[in-house]
Amino acid sequence: MIWTLFKTFFLLGCTSFGGPAAHLGYFRQHFVERLKWVDEAQYAQWIAISQVMPGPGSSQVGFAIGHHQAGIMGGVAAFVGFTLPSVILMCLFAMFGALFVEAQWFGNVVSALKLMAVVIVADAAIGMYRSFCTSWPLKIAALFGGAFVLVWPFGLAGLYLVLAAVLLGALLPSSQRAPLEAQTATSLKPANLLLLLFFALLGLSTLVKDNGVLGMMAEFYQSGSFVFGGGHVVLPLINEFVSSDVSTSQVLTGYAAAQAVPGPMFTIATYLGAISAPAGQSILWALTATLAIFLPGLLLMLVGQSYWRFFSRYPRALNAIKYVNAAVVGLLVATLVFPIIPASVTAYWQIPVVGVAFVWLQRFKPAIWQVISVFLVGAITASLV
Known part of the structure; x- marks a missing residue:
């Protein structure tokens, strides 16, 4: 199972363009609809947890899927598999520069994959709407959430939205009973130990004054500990924490590269670690920076899952979960409206392309590789014309 998880997430890591919201769409299409490893409700809860915890949202959800299937080692396999393609590409970019960035075929491929991200996120939003917005109060919650x-397109918006949904659902009366598996006593001791470890590492990182690999590791651990919302929100915090080691221009170059490659945008740390390393240590520094920025979010995802299971024994908590699921639908739709569509659909002729692809995905449910193949063939064909 570990190898299956690694292989599955590695293939997704090679093809998951479009940022965190698009990644969540790929995951849903693959793991909820096709493989049926998790159900819609569990998947939405992981998205909600990722919104209230700092760290890379899509990587946290992928880690949770792996952990759900095969424990800690399954989570590690899923994380490494999904992250590895991006890490390799960012290391190559740091070492060899943007040799292909100006090529027409490269630009066409990136544009095509951005259009595909629009289709995938729209499909995920529709599917989750049908599953979770089953009453008018929940539909209204999704509408107001979006x-x-x-209106507030900043990193903390998702956090505030989920907390508001929890409060609303907890205050409203509910007759829903917890399922039998949720009524089983859940120990919070492992979660509390992980939470203690997170804060201990955070405290130690503030004390490190080293200019070498330990100092860089401390800076990236702090960055990963304070990024709510993931994705694009990582840029200002990384610029703040590592500005003494790399220039703003280098940070922006790494950010642009992270958007151009598949996988999580947190691998900007891979690029920055590689370019700030002494001669002959690029790979070590790149991997150290990558681990440091991802570790806080993965630790907190385990903590969040334990607390979620503990509180789901209570009827009002279950009602809160219903409203959180509806709020997540609104969050996905809002992310689709901005920034995904404006950044992806840049010409009028692309609108019918997206429309046809969306209908194809809705009606025939093709595999992810088939969708990717069609968009890549279209992009390469356009380059040859």
Whole structure:
């Protein structure tokens, strides 16, 4: 099972363009609809947990899927598999520069994969809407949730939205009973130990004054500990924490590269670690920076899952979960409206392309590799014309 998890997530890591919201769409299409490893409700809960915990949202959800299937080693296999392609590409970019960035075929491929991300996220939003917005109060919660994120398009918007949904659901009366498996006593001791470890490492990182690999590791651990919302929100915090080691221009170059490659955008740390390393130590520094920025979010995902299971024994908590699921639908729709569509659909002729692809995905449910193949063939064909 460990090898299956690694292989599955590695293939997704090679093809998951479009940022965190698009990654969540790929995961849902693959693990909820096709493989049926998890159900819709569990998947939505992981998304909600990733919104209230700092760290890379899509990587946290992928880690949770792996952990759900095969424990800690399954989570590690899923994380390494999904992250490895991006890490390799960012290391190559740091070492050899942007040799292909100006090529027309490269630009066409990136544009095509961005259009595919629009289709995948739209499909995920529709599917989750059908599953979770089953009453008018839940539909209204999703509508207001999406509107809130659009009005407040900042990193903490997802956190505030989920907390508001929890409060609303907890205050409203509910007759729903917890399922039998949720009524089993859940120990919070492992979660509390992990939480203690997170804060201990955070405290130690503030004391490190080293200019070498330990100092860099401390800076990236702090960055990963304070990024709510993931994705694009990582840029200002990384720029703040590592500005003494690399220039703003280098940070922006790494950010642009992270958007151009598949996988999590947190691998900007891979690039920055590689370019700031002494001669002959690029790989070591790149891997150290990568581990440091991802570790806080993965630790907190384990903590969040334990607390979620503990509180799901209570009827009001279950009602809160219903409203959180509806709020997640609104969050996905808002992310689709901005920034995914404006960044991806840049010409009028692309609108019918997206429409046709969306209908194809909705009606025939093709595999991810088939969708990717069609968009890649279209991009390469356009380059040859």
